[in-house]
């Protein structure tokens with residue numbers, strides 16, 4: 001039996017479940033301080049676990065996370081959402097300085113899961129600590145489905161002007177296949193989109209607000225009747241949000 005379990009545990013290309021996963025979730029839930037109606041951390045951890053335990057890690061659905069989404073529902077003030085793509089560190093550095101702004105990570109849902117890995121087995125309540133599937137193994141894996149449904153929920157709740165920090169050192173600052181391009185942009189119901197296109201202090205910009213990828217983003221935003229602005233910036237200090 002040990003060999004069978006060992007074999008099963010070796011079949012994915014991503015890192016295994018983070019050690020002490022449930023304890024880590026509970027610790028993060030209790031330490032989350034931003035304003036959200038009182039939450040029941042025990043119920044939240046249970047809902048997170050039930051989303052993937054006893055399930056094939058290649059057949060996870062958005063519905064599996066519904067109970068967790070309900071328990072962590074949080075309304076972010078209009079105009080205070082910052083989406084990002086290929087600029088994770090900079091986006092979070094900015095919201096560390098500006099506690100009034102929220103990335104998904106600054107909301108409870110993203111705060112709970114950032115940097116963690118998790119998956120299970122279809123026929124046992126064990127977690128797979130050896131390996132977990134990545135998008136390359138299968139798309140409907142627990143972590144990818146989580147970030148897609150969390151991003152969709154977060155974007156859906158955004159109102160007023162939504163800010164997005166994009167990476168001007170990439171030739172395509174707007175990437176349609178990114179989570180921002182594939183999930184968040186299409187679920188936005190906000191009235192306006194403000195792009196902050198961040199460039200290297202020194203390096204030559206590879207893309208700018210007048211580039212074709214931003215023009216494509218503008219056409220999608222206009223198609224959703226959102227007003228659109230884009231600003232090329234060289235430092236976060238220029239982000240007047």
Ligand SMILES: Nc1nc2c(c(=O)[nH]1)N1CN2[C@@H]2O[C@H](COP(=O)(O)OP(=O)(O)OC[C@H]3O[C@@H]1[C@H](O)[C@@H]3O)[C@@H](O)[C@H]2O
Nearest residue numbers: 083084085086087104105110114115147151178179180181
């Ligand atoms: N820890 C977090 N991970 C992610 C967030 C997020 O907010 N926190 N995501 C996605 N995401 C995962 O990051 C990479 C892609 O990043 P990367 O290629 O750099 O950018 P994406 O546009 O795909 O995703 C960033 C966008 O989606 C949310 C966040 O609210 C941002 O507005 C991919 O695995 C996604 O599933």
